[in-house]
Amino acid sequence: MASTSPRLSSSGGDPSSPLLPSPASPSSAPSGGPLGRLTSLRGAARFIRRTGSRRLMREPSVAVRETAAEHLEERQTEWAYSKPVVVLDVLWNLAFVAVAAAVLAASLGEDPAVPLRVWIAGYVLQCLLHMLCVTVEYRRRSREADQEGAGDGDFKPRLSIVFLAFDVFFVVFCVALACVIGIAVCCCLPCIIAILYAVTDQQEGASEEDINNLSKFKFRTMGDQDKLVAGIAAPVGGVMTECGTNPRVEHILSAEDAECCICLCPYEDGAELRELPCNHHFHCSCIDKWLHINATCPLCKFNIVKSNLGREEV
Structure with a gap:
């Protein structure tokens, strides 16, 4: 051992x-x-x-x-036997049953070579059995869910009330926030516009002296006799004659140029015009109002105040 x-x-x-x-x-x-x-x-x-x-x-x-697999399977089965899915399934099969019954009723007098009525009847029976099984399974699952929820019946309503309160709070908060933003935009928009208007570089209007320093003309239409005398063959709208000058200074205007670009009206005989240093001409009443607000040409944005200052410096 x-x-x-x-x-x-x-x-x-x-x-x-x-x-x-x-x-x-x-x-x-x-x-x-x-x-x-x-x-x-x-x-x-x-x-x-x-x-x-x-x-x-x-x-x-x-x-x-x-x-995890059990939870996934439970979710799939719960979704498959939810009330909307069950109702749609029953209605779908019920529609097939109704159509099959209508076809059988409409073909009572016919004698087909193939027993189609037997096949249709079997299909209807299969649809009815499917509806019955789905309904029974849905009731069984609903009964089990009610029995499981009977133990915590007091807790679920309270939890539902809490979630409902949270939903109502967030809805009210979102609506109130949207209203506050809208009111703030409506109230602050004029202030924002005023600030931007003050910050941006604004064009100053011309003074009365600057406007009076501009050349003033008198418009005169030309008839056929005047055209023959002047020897002008092209279409002419009229002649601008400068006021207060000797000898007279005249400018012949074409038919296209014989209108005011501010009011878009053609020059009439005897109308008073004013010509800017950029050689653009307008009605006196139109361009005077414009220059009081903005001292630039409406067409080329030429500034008459800066041009006058430049001439004075020279």
Whole structure:
């Protein structure tokens, strides 16, 4: 018995192959003996413990996956047996049943070679059975849901009231915020316009002296006799004659230029015109009002005040 203890310690076997005896003990007892059977049983127990520990390590991840799959399946089944889906399914099959019944009623006097009535009747029966099964399953699920919700019946209404209060609060908040923004825009828009008007570079109007320094003309239409005398063959709208000059300064205007670009009216005989330094001419009444507000030409934006200042400096 004293000589057997070293053999037991040396015959533990290779950890990688627990069911096989160690090759370092060739003089060990045969596997058929009691000692060999004890060694094999110990190796098998060690192997089972290792595999069990690995399985325990894998169990949490497997449990998580199984739980997620169960939740997904429950959601799919709950959606498939929700009230709108069940109603649509029943109405769809009921429409097929109604159409099939109408076809059967309309074809009572016919004698087809193929028994189509049997096929239609079987299809109608299948639709009716489907509707019955769906209705029964929907009622069963509704009954189970009511039984599960009976325990926390006092909690769900309170939770629903809380969510409803949150929804109402956010709706009121959004509407109030939109109203506040609209009122702020309406109240602050004039202030913003005034600030922008003050910040931007505004064109100053011309003074009465600057306007009076501009050349003033008298418009005169030309008849056919005047054209023959002047030897003008092209269409002419009239002649501008400068006032208060000697000798007279005249400008012949074409038919296209013989109109005011501000009021868009043609020049009449005897109308008073004013010519700007940029050689653009307008009615005196029109251009005087314009220059009091803005000292630039309506056509080319030439500034008459700056031109006068430049002349004075020169």
